[in-house]
Amino acid sequence: MAENNLLNKLDGLVSRFEEVGTLITDPAVIADMKRFVKLNKEYKDLEKIVAARNLYVATLNGIEEAKQILDSEQDPEMREMAREELDTCNNRIPGLEEEIKLLLVPADPQDDKNAIVEIRGGTGGDEAALFAGDLYRMYVKYCEMKGWKVSVSSFSEGAAGGFKEIIFTVTGEKVYGTLKYESGVHRVQRVPATETQGRVHTSAATVAVLPEADEFDVEINEGEIKWDTFRSGGAGGQNVNKVESGVRLRYNWKNPITGVTEEILIECTETRDQPKNKERALTRLRSFIYDKEHQKYIDDIASKRKTMVSTGDRSAKIRTYNYPQGRITDHRINYTIYNLSAFMDGDIQGCIDQLIIAENAERLKESEL
Numbered sequence: 001m002a003e004n005n006l007l008n009k010l011d012g013l014v015s016r017f018e019e020v021g022t023l024i025t026d027p028a029v030i031a032d033m034k035r036f037v038k039l040n041k042e043y044k045d046l047e048k049i050v051a052a053r054n055l056y057v058a059t060l061n062g063i064e065e066a067k068q069i070l071d072s073e074q075d076p077e078m079r080e081m082a083r084e085e086l087d088t089c090n091n092r093i094p095g096l097e098e099e100i101k102l103l104l105v106p107a108d109p110q111d112d113k114n115a116i117v118e119i120r121g122g123t124g125g126d127e128a129a130l131f132a133g134d135l136y137r138m139y140v141k142y143c144e145m146k147g148w149k150v151s152v153s154s155f156s157e158g159a160a161g162g163f164k165e166i167i168f169t170v171t172g173e174k175v176y177g178t179l180k181y182e183s184g185v186h187r188v189q190r191v192p193a194t195e196t197q198g199r200v201h202t203s204a205a206t207v208a209v210l211p212e213a214d215e216f217d218v219e220i221n222e223g224e225i226k227w228d229t230f231r232s233g234g235a236g237g238q239n240v241n242k243v244e245s246g247v248r249l250r251y252n253w254k255n256p257i258t259g260v261t262e263e264i265l266i267e268c269t270e271t272r273d274q275p276k277n278k279e280r281a282l283t284r285l286r287s288f289i290y291d292k293e294h295q296k297y298i299d300d301i302a303s304k305r306k307t308m309v310s311t312g313d314r315s316a317k318i319r320t321y322n323y324p325q326g327r328i329t330d331h332r333i334n335y336t337i338y339n340l341s342a343f344m345d346g347d348i349q350g351c352i353d354q355l356i357i358a359e360n361a362e363r364l365k366e367s368e369l
Contacts, residue, residue: 129158
């Protein structure tokens with residue numbers, strides 16, 4: 001029976017859950033922070049599976065008990081209650097089985113991380129920069145709705161407004177697992193403000209969503225980092241122009257896949273506090289290296305999953321925003337909606353939900369459960 005196969009898979013995980021629960025209270029494990037963080041993450045993941053398994057077992061037991069009552073009980077009221085219980089439990093089983101199967105499919109290990117989002121104006125000059133600004137505002141409003149924190153690391157303004165490039169960090173729960181679906185080329189079709197003939201132009205902006213690397217994910221020799229400081233530009237009072245709070249780091253990194261050494265340059269003017277800017281520049285350096293080192297992992301996934309919703313391919317055209325028609329089309333799942341103004345005000349969860357459903361369906365199909 002399918003139920004027994006599923007329970008057999010789950011029984012081994014229950015033993016592991018108990019083992020990990022003991023390990024994370026061991027002082028020797030707690031002292032090894034890298035191992036402790038890894039085991040704590042495993043414990044939380046297993047906890048969800050074990051909770052779903054316990055509910056599944058209780059539902060199967062409910063079916064058996066209801067059948068026994070129907071076989072042995074003569075009282076009409078008891079038989080009616082047993083029939084209702086049997087129907088309820090039978091209806092619950094398919095949903096529980098699907099939930100468990102999905103939990104058993106290995107999740108992207110990066111999903112729980114915070115995210116670094118980079119938006120760059122692409123083809124279309126000033127209009128592309130304006131659209132990059134519109135996308136940034138859309139994500140900020142979405143993050144506010146989710147209760148996530150947004151911190152801008154660096155930006156370059158467009159001549160007519162918007163941004164040629166803006167990089168920001170999003171902090172919160174399962175940020176990367178949600179925002180990763182936004183990686184790719186976003187295309188806009190609208191009449192630019194500078195257009196006198198009323199013609200619709202097509203422009204584009206590229207969004208890259210990277211998982212923010214933890215301290216334990218990447219090894220960096222901090223002694224080899226070259227630091228410079230400079231005065232931050234822009235508004236913010238006299239302190240901005242007098243104190244060298246902006247930081248710039250240079251780091252020579254050898255790509256383990258290609259063997260080529262490249263210089264990484266990162267600037268951060270996020271705060272007026274130089275030590276904080278240094279800390280945030282280091283986080284971006286870790287995330288940049290982590291992303292590069294995991295590109296092979298991303299490529300492997302992409303080659304296995306040709307139709308995958310979130311392959312990590314940043315050159316793929318993923319979505320079109322058509323202003324004259326008030327239409328948004330996500331090309332990965334052929335999903336079209338006509339609420340562009342609300343969408344640009346941050347109401348993007350419905351689209352992300354559809355992408356998650358499509359990916360989950362593919363993950364289930366891929367697994368051999």
